[in-house]
Amino acid sequence: xxxxxxxxxxxxxxxxxxxxxxxxxxxxxxxxxxxALFRTVFTVSREEAVxxxxxxxxxxxxxxxAERVEEQEADGFSVVREQLARMAASRxxxxxxxxxxxxxxxxxxMPVVDLLIAELEGRPAxxxxxxxxxxxxxxxxxxxxxxxxxxxxxxxxxxxxxxxxLEVATPVIKLWxxxxxxxxxxxxxxxxxxxxxxxxxxxxxxxxxxFAILDITGVPTVDSLVAQHLMKTVAAARLMGAECIVSxxxxxxxxxIVHLGIDLGTVKTQASLADALGYALRKQxxxxxxxxxxxxxxx
Amino acid sequence: xxxxGGVSACLPIHSDxxxxxxxxxxxQAAAQLGFGLVAQTKLVTAxxxxxxxxxxxxxxGQMECAPVSRGGGQGLRLSFSDEGPGIPDLDQALRDGYTSxxxxxxxxxxxxxxxxxxxxxxxxxxxxxxxxxxxxxxxPRPREEQ
Numbered sequence: 001x002x003x004x005x006x007x008x009x010x011x012x013x014x015x016x017x018x019x020x021x022x023x024x025x026x027x028x029x030x031x032x033x034x035x036a037l038f039r040t041v042f043t044v045s046r047e048e049a050v051x052x053x054x055x056x057x058x059x060x061x062x063x064x065x066a067e068r069v070e071e072q073e074a075d076g077f078s079v080v081r082e083q084l085a086r087m088a089a090s091r092x093x094x095x096x097x098x099x100x101x102x103x104x105x106x107x108x109x110m111p112v113v114d115l116l117i118a119e120l121e122g123r124p125a126x127x128x129x130x131x132x133x134x135x136x137x138x139x140x141x142x143x144x145x146x147x148x149x150x151x152x153x154x155x156x157x158x159x160x161x162x163x164x165x166l167e168v169a170t171p172v173i174k175l176w177x178x179x180x181x182x183x184x185x186x187x188x189x190x191x192x193x194x195x196x197x198x199x200x201x202x203x204x205x206x207x208x209x210x211f212a213i214l215d216i217t218g219v220p221t222v223d224s225l226v227a228q229h230l231m232k233t234v235a236a237a238r239l240m241g242a243e244c245i246v247s248x249x250x251x252x253x254x255x256x257i258v259h260l261g262i263d264l265g266t267v268k269t270q271a272s273l274a275d276a277l278g279y280a281l282r283k284q285x286x287x288x289x290x291x292x293x294x295x296x297x298x299x
Numbered sequence: 300x301x302x303x304g305g306v307s308a309c310l311p312i313h314s315d316x317x318x319x320x321x322x323x324x325x326x327q328a329a330a331q332l333g334f335g336l337v338a339q340t341k342l343v344t345a346x347x348x349x350x351x352x353x354x355x356x357x358x359x360g361q362m363e364c365a366p367v368s369r370g371g372g373q374g375l376r377l378s379f380s381d382e383g384p385g386i387p388d389l390d391q392a393l394r395d396g397y398t399s400x401x402x403x404x405x406x407x408x409x410x411x412x413x414x415x416x417x418x419x420x421x422x423x424x425x426x427x428x429x430x431x432x433x434x435x436x437x438x439p440r441p442r443e444e445q
Contacts, residue, residue, distance in 0.1 A: 187322075189315045221322055221340070223347040224405040252340040259341060260348075260409035261395050 013130035017138065018064030021057055024115055029053030031111040037104040040094065041087045056080050060138055069138040072145050085149035098150050105146050109139040170196045172203040179280045180209040181273065185218030193229035197236060204242045211280035212237050215273045217248030227262045234267050243268065247276035306331055306366045312350050313359040321350045321362050325377065328364055332373055333435050342375065342433050345413040348406040349379045349429050357381025357427055367432060374434035382426035389419055
């Protein structure tokens with residue numbers, strides 16, 4: 001048994017902080033309503049900010065009472081986590097960086113600490129120190145909880161953008177009557193090459209294209225899987241009646257493909273997109289004639 | 300700027316996104332050690348093949364990347380390990396065109412041609428470790444010494 005200094009109602013500093021928070025809930029919520037974090041998020045009415053503040057104080061009190069001031073996963077926080085996430089997201093949308101938001105959360109600490117110290121007046125210095133320490137740790141944990149919601153929101157954003165990239169990065173460009181091109185950029189994984197193939201085949205139908213150019217200048221690595229995707233796309237385009245040309249194979253990639261042992265013999269290739277366009281135009285019977293300045297008007 | 304410590308790393312291979320990290324790390328590490336563009340591309344492509352094998356056939360694993368030096372020459376050693384079913388017939392697996400899945404069957408054999416040293420350690424049911432090394436050795440044509 002740890003020795004009990006005083007009789008009966010002796011509480012740990014954390015529990016005492018919990019009691020204090022519960023007792024002074026209203027007062028703290030009123031003070032927080034004027035703090036930057038609450039004031040800027042709840043702009044409609046002050047009462048709204050106070051209400052949100054009460055919920056947070058209540059949660060902190062529960063965490064303190066359970067003596068889990070250091071734990072972000074404490075049950076008490078789960079009640080307000082969603083609300084905190086909304087507040088943090090709102091600040092984030094308004095242009096605050098994560099560290100600015102963190103500072104705003106930290107600004108909630110001093111009003112509470114001041115109240116606590118005022119309340120503990122006359123108590124032994126040791127009690128005051130223990131209680132303020134417990135409160136400070138608790139407020140630090142709150143700060144971490146808020147930051148964590150910000151980071152997980154960031155992760156969600158990244159996942160969403162990853163999906164968006166699938167769509168954005170594969171525009172099919174009409175270069176000439178009957179000639180379409182797809183400039184491929186970045187990593188060609190299975191998901192993306194599927195999107196590429198679908199949009200290309202669709203545009204072959206839409207544009208009545210007889211030639212489709214796949215430009216891989218922006219693809220950093222061509223391994224056997226990427227080569228396989230290219231060959232499949234070429235084969236599918238051929239079934240649609242279009243001739244597919246792969247362009248933009250850089251020297252380093254050409255050498256690598258040879259060493260890798262991939263046979264791209266079935267695929268028509270050209271060094272650059274311009275060469276591929278020239279090839280397709282010639283095959284269509286179009287002749288590119290440099291403009292003669294003396295007979296400019298005759299054409 | 301990265302220091303030599305930036306070359307050594309142990310990267311997990313558990314998803315397609317991890318393959319992107321593997322490629323980028325190997326490219327950066329090779330560039331830092333002074334590999335030429337062609338040598339970099341070869342090594343990155345080999346890493347891509349082997350990492351995909353680790354993911355697809357080994358059910359995920361990791362890549363260890365470390366700089367090595369021998370006789371004044373500098374090189375990069377990549378070690379891909381998984382705890383998958385292992386390779387039952389290594390000679391068959393190395394043969395071009397042989398595939399256990401739907402790929403082209405060029406992965407393992409192709410990767411061997413892209414690096415200077417290639418070693419497979421596979422035990423049935425105990426996983427596979429493929430270790431490859433390429434040397435900078437007077438860029439830009441490191442393959443000449445073989």
